[in-house]
Amino acid sequence: RRQQQQKLRFDAPQKLQVASSGPEKMIALGIEGSANKIGVGIVTLDASILSNPRRTYVTPPGHGFLPRETAKHHLEHVLPLVAEALADAGLDGPSSIDCICYTKGPGMGAPLQVGAVAARMLALAWGKPLVPVNHCVAHIEMGRAVTGADDPVVLYVSGGNTQVIAYSEGRYRIFGETIDIAVGNCLDRFARVLKLSNDPSPGYNIEQ
Template sequence: MLALGIEGSANKIGVGIVRLDGSILANPRHTYITPPGQGFLPRETAIHHQQHILPIVQAALKEAGVTPDQIDCLCYTRGPGMGAPLQAGAVVVRILSLLWKKPIVAVNHCVAHIEMGRVVTGAVDPVVLYVSGGNTQVIAYSEGKYRIFGETIDIAVGNCLDRFARVLKISNDPSPGYNIEQIAKKGNKFIELPYVVKGMDVSFSGILSFIEAVAVQQLETNEFTDADLCFSLQETVFAMLVEITERAMAHCDKKDVLVVGGVGCNIRLQDMMRIMCSERGGNLYATDDRYCVDNGAMIAYTGLLAFANGVTTPLEEATFTQRFRTDDVHAVWREKKSLPLKENGVVNPGIN
């Protein structure tokens, strides 16, 4: 079986072509990058996606060396995400379905991150930390669904980092979070920030407000550097994430952790989580930006898993929703053994 997947829930538009055994035949994407100090708005992001999606579809088909006739199903991101960008992907998949006469499979963006992470790294049944610009959740599989054991009660950790990057006028190329990570490596003075953990939930809005005020103050006093601010913010929010993940591990009686989502690329977060896992006799499973960052292959692969188990989405129901909970999805494919992901015929072990 072969699937084409379209991802466009935020500022990246991607198209992936994947086989059921996990072989990635193509996975091109394009990112909408705004000037330093600015975020990306839904309307402008949707226009970006509309301008790039068809060339990316053509590039994916060419790279994979397949024709539309060879595609078994078309998968797309139903949600969660930004409304206008999601709509762009939903419209295109409906058009392609009519043109190519192929069935559609709607995919949950969060679940797609998890399934891509599992098949890339070989993680079997880990506690999942899903961290991105729009989501922060601690998840574990139980009784047919991915259950959320903890999450942010306000803004996501990626959104916290992105908004602070705007305060410091840090470049958005390739991403504000990546640039904060590089700047933080030069920090050597830790600034104590609010630490807000409530059970297995976290809150980042108060931390953001506090460090924004410190940043304005340091412009006058020069007491801290930008590197000190980035270092302190990373250390604080990542420590919070490690704490709630460990609490979920104890609750679920699991030893392994899988980190997915754009923020999951952060090496410092991976190092902190790896130390915690090793102390509990477990392993950390993580990947790099090819699979952590939003991409079409994760949508294609997850949709194909559902399609292989008889799941399709009628054309008239191939819509989008900004709020699509991870635990709303019945993961029917978890009842069967997953196959290893291959890239160009070679199993990719991820970063273990």
């Protein structure tokens, strides 16, 4: 457990140097498949979301999702989602993309591998830089982009983590965390006991 926690003392994202029509016009295509949802997003450097289609692997009420079956679901949907994302964004194919990003972890191994392999394939085929992204940093940076916060103290609550995180000395650092079960994991287990639907998510259906 301590080794897993240590990995979350992560560096902040660095600026990527790629050829484009200007830094304000840089466009990235990202693949996220760390759990039961597979998504392909296209965003600009200023965090404008051009498209974000997703597909969710839904299991029967009372059941969780296994890595192998989840990976199979992602494999079936990832390339169609890439095409859908490009179409939704109104882009003229790969020539409009400056870099390819993918979730490198934390997450479920087999589903993560599907996203990583797809991203590498696209980067090679399209001749684009490949950018691995820390899942936890992505959550924080997304929150910063949406709220406009400059230097936030973050309560990071997910399926695998419940932590207080802030930026210090050149990286994000964990200043406190749960010592038993993550809030997201607790909600998932509670929903399974009550046999609530997993569509769109256990937490959503608990709120309802």
